Amino acid sequence: MARSWWGWGNVEDAVSGAELESLLSRVRALTSGELTGHEPPDVGSLDLPAPRVSPPEALAALCSADPADRAAHAHGKAFRDVVRNLHGDLRHVPDLVARPRDETDLVDLLDWCTRDGIAVIPYGGGSSVVGGVEPRFEDRPAVTVDLAQLDGVLEVDPVSRAARVQAGVFGPRLEAGLRPHGLTLRHFPQSFEFSTLGGWLATRSGGHYATLYTHIDDMVESMRVVTPAGVAESRRLPGSGAGPAPDRLFLGSEGALGIITEAWMRVQERPRWRARASVRFADYTAAVAATRAVAQSGLHPANCRLLDAAEALINTGVAVEGGVLLLAFESAGHPVQASLDRALELCRDHGGEVREEPAGESTGDTWRSSFLRMPYQRDALARHAVIAETFETACTWDRFAELHAAVTDAARKAVRAVAGDGVVTCRFTHVYPDGPAPYFGVYAPGRWGGMVAQWDEIKAAVSEAIAASGGTITHHHAVGRDHRPWYDRQRPGPFAAALTAAKSALDPSGVLNPGVLIP
């Protein structure tokens, strides 16, 4: 398997053949684009600027100046990243890619960069969709620090159900390290195969499960973070009330305060009992009310994903006016059918039509297969000049109807303005007792050569609508460089001052991921 330098995942897994034909025919039915295919440029043909720095002798073996390596680390994996790659538009590339073998290497790299005023971009799987790993600045050289060699599951404590894991481990390897113990982290973001524990922690990743433990934050027992001011290691504790929680400062710090090297993570027994169903609704308002009832029931479903009509049609093939709610329960310890039954009762109370479906053939299964292919399909669409991107937020239930209307309206207007026509979809990725996390998709015919500008215009419009409706600029995609204007308005002023001061204390030379979170 070879990783794609320009797009998602493995080259061999790209959408092609019948899958591509089927995808394009579905898109043709929805929009008026021409759907001409374009080939990605050969990575060797990119004329990258020469590195502006060279590493000291002792670190030379860790550092790569290979153009393909630098190109592959220049962007994250947002639609606008993929499109820029497809156009060979790599304005900012790291001068070097460094691969520390251990924490000592990392400390040495950080010392060198701090001394020489070189920006350091911590890099896990590089799956950022918010410009989090892009050296989008011109005032100094940049070294991308790829942590992929720190990839061990170092210790498993089966008594406390916790594991000490290095930050550079990718999802599948992490789970493989836990499986022999009958344990799982049970954190499956869509990027799971191509993102790392350290990346999840630094960006407050959201997993696949819809309720209870959604963000990675709650699964952290302790963390170890290398900063220019020293190594911060918190004590392994199941809970504490000793001052503000130290780990919470580093969770979501996006590489701007330090580089996470390892963490003790809370793990779980692997689920043995499962029950699932889908519920169809004739009316979206009723579907939302049913979803809210389940979210507030205290039943804690593993899946509670409301797909609106367009999302249901595109990704599960189900045609239904008001949407489909995918429900699933899982447990390692006890049967869950009673919980599903109670949740379905709540759905019926709101007019839902329940389908209990056999494992392997359910609407949820169909949806999950789509889910894992989505980033690959997005790339195929980008190559055919189709704008295909998502954005997400969270808000309280009382504001949802208004937010949904305002955001959908803003998205449709912007799509019309930049692309003529298109489709806007919505699903809930996570639901809380006090509100949902709506996740929107946009599909529209793009103009080859103009798609970044087209998307940026749509993104600005929806971000304004989200902010005006009281949503967060990101529930689980992080802030990076793309969300900064809205993040800066969302964040309380005194907190920004505190965070800036904390950054100055930890990173006095300001080398860590400049432009992320803090000016």
Add this chain to the structure above:
Amino acid sequence: MARSWWGWGNVEDAVSGAELESLLSRVRALTSGELTGHEPPDVGSLDLPAPRVSPPEALAALCSADPADRAAHAHGKAFRDVVRNLHGDLRHVPDLVARPRDETDLVDLLDWCTRDGIAVIPYGGGSSVVGGVEPRFEDRPAVTVDLAQLDGVLEVDPVSRAARVQAGVFGPRLEAGLRPHGLTLRHFPQSFEFSTLGGWLATRSGGHYATLYTHIDDMVESMRVVTPAGVAESRRLPGSGAGPAPDRLFLGSEGALGIITEAWMRVQERPRWRARASVRFADYTAAVAATRAVAQSGLHPANCRLLDAAEALINTGVAVEGGVLLLAFESAGHPVQASLDRALELCRDHGGEVREEPAGESTGDTWRSSFLRMPYQRDALARHAVIAETFETACTWDRFAELHAAVTDAARKAVRAVAGDGVVTCRFTHVYPDGPAPYFGVYAPGRWGGMVAQWDEIKAAVSEAIAASGGTITHHHAVGRDHRPWYDRQRPGPFAAALTAAKSALDPSGVLNPGVLIP
């Protein structure tokens, strides 16, 4: 009802008559103390130093220089506070007690104190057991800011199940404001009647419920905090991944970073289904294993409190070698008997003898009645020269046996050294999948006039043992001034630097609760 100036709660509720006789006879059976009663000094007889500051004209109406008022605000409600009060030993008293009527008053008070270099001690219910509200410094005058007038439940959002509540509201008034809506915060720390929402937030309070949502932290939707650098207000969100969580910096900040004025809190429907039982064990190790199995079961009991033999005997009257596990389940939405049955099955697997007990007559009920009387009884014992105090921690399951042995041993040795004999008890207040929060009690005959030094010696010994065993210096009692030496060692160095920098940004004059958390 009149609040006691020197001890817990209401004067009228003090332990007396038959309750006092029964308490003293139980203590006589356990220790060799003389149990001579002592009267608290008359508050009017205390010869307090004159206030060193007087408020500006515009704030004069908010400020009290009344000696009784100042004396009542000088200490928290730890054993060592009560004992010092009983001896009239008020070395540090606030110069003034200020009572802002609203946030404008608070901002004005903070402006004045910042300008004149006067320390500001935020004060909720004053139930700190760690020296959190005591002006334990001599280099500047102090104004205690009592928030009791900010006591409104301002808004209830029944759709999102959230309520906007002022920081100065006491537990019962908060619940009274939610009850007409069928809602509850369901956060019942032992101090519930005499502590405030703002105090809970500032100290990361732990509630009565044993699993899932234990600390107040997880119930916060957004917060409003007045700092010398401006007002920080976070957006109401059910979840977010936009940078490090702003509220988490202020949760546990103990008045050192700002003064919390209000919060949107996540509330719940009032429980309707309940099931409970107690389980007796012949062996403590088996009891701990059973408790761990329940904590890791995903069943989320409302109560899961393991009392060791001494704790069970003293507070429930049950004599059993290995301890009693109190189990209870509650739900607003669905029956919970199946969950209890599964938990009891786990307990039987570990040799537990199950007692399903009728509501109102259960071991849990007996224990709960004791629970609410404990602080009053502690005061009665203090007046009879009995050392009676608690301390608590949390650790991972793999370390518990060692921590329990080391801490118990340290406590017993210290008790023997300072008091000759005594009793050390242990219960779990909260349990997590990765570890318990053990809570220890110490009862020993004291020496009238020497009990503070006696307790401080015991406390230092057990704190060292906790630190050496990898526990936290506090799971839910906060840091205050008493836990500083161990907190400073527990906190990662770079986090301390970041927190100190954050404090300098928010409170450049360093007036906010000096000595708490930060040097």
